[in-house]
Amino acid sequence: MERNEWEIAWSNFLRVDVPEMDEEHQQFIARVNELNQAILESEDKAKVARAMQLMLSEAARHFEHEEKLLARWEYPNAAAHAGRHAELAAQFARVTREFEAADLSFVRAAKGLRIKQLLVEHLLGEDMQYRDFLRSRARGH
Ligand SMILES: [Fe+2]
Ligand SMILES: [Fe+2]
Structure with a gap:
């Protein structure tokens, strides 16, 4: 598979230091990369739609x-975080519908990029907050 410039590279910056979450985030990122790759390479909308569905169900x-774990950890922002997930799921679904309606490949590419952007923002913004919470709790304050 040829690499594309939109590929998200996994790095230690993205770790939340919870192995099962890091594993899922890596998988999730791989799905988004596959989706963007499919959008770039393929004029076959059905194939891209499958990659989109896979990414959505993984999400x-x-x-x-993640919400289960946040509740178990008694993370104080658990409810707000779950709310953000619900918003993200709705945004993903909306982008998917827009994607299905789009005929021009550059419009579809833009939709793929938007999904990537939403994902990365959530990881770097909100998921990192629970990482910091877990870290400071591990240090005992
Ligand atoms: Fe999250
Ligand atoms: Fe997450």
């Missing part, structure tokens, strides 16, 4: 799992 599963 839903991950969000649910």
Whole structure:
């Protein structure tokens, strides 16, 4: 598979130091990369739609799992975080619908990029907040 410039590279910056979450984030990122790759390479809308569906179901599963852990950790922003997941899921679904309606490949490419952007923003913004919470709790304050 040829690398594309939109690929998200996994790095230690993206770790939340919870192995099962890091694993899911890596998987999730891989799905988004596959989706963008499919958008770039393929004029076959059905193929891209499948990659989109896979990414969406992975997202839903991950969000649910993460919310369970946040509740178990008694993370103070658990409810707000779950709210952000719900918003993200709605945004993903909207982008997917827009994607399906788009005929021009550059419009579709822009939709793929938007999904990537939403994902990275959430990871770097909100997921990192629970990482910091867990870290400071581990240090005992
Ligand atoms: Fe999250
Ligand atoms: Fe997450």
